[in-house]
Amino acid sequence: MTEENQPDxxxxxxxxxxxxxxxxxxxxxxxxxLACFSLAKMKGKDLIEIIDTxxxxxxxxCIFRDKNND
Numbered sequence: 831m832t833e834e835n836q837p838d839x840x841x842x843x844x845x846x847x848x849x850x851x852x853x854x855x856x857x858x859x860x861x862x863x864l865a866c867f868s869l870a871k872m873k874g875k876d877l878i879e880i881i882d883t884x885x886x887x888x889x890x891x892c893i894f895r896d897k898n899n900d
Contacts, residue, residue, distance in 0.1 A: 840877065840878055840879065841878075841879050841880075842863075842879070842880045842881075842882070843879060843880075843881050844881070844882055844884070845881035845882060845883050845891060846883060846884050846885070848881050848883050848891055850891075853891075855878075855893050855894070855895070856875070856893070856894045856895065857891050857893050857894065858873075858891075858892050858894070859888035859889075859890065859891055859892070860888060860890045860891075860892055861887060861888060861889075861890070863880050863882075863890055865890070865892075866880050866890055866892035869892050869894075870892065870894055874897065875894035875895060875896060875897060876894065876895050876897050876898070877892060877893070877894060878893050878894065878895050879892075879893035880892055880893070881893065
């Protein structure tokens with residue numbers, strides 16, 4: 831998956847108040863937005879959202895979903 835090859839519902843958002851304890855979707859944290867794309871490829875998942883928490887070294891939260899088998 832590349833930035834050009836994203837799902838139609840992909841979005842970037844600010845998430846200073848994002849809470850890992852209440853998040854129900856599959857996620858991982860990353861140092862950069864680009865690392866989210868690498869994680870999605872490694873996991874074989876679609877990257878549907880990148881949340882910038884604006885805190886810590888692993889400030890980006892990458893939200894994934896299973897690939898569509900269209």
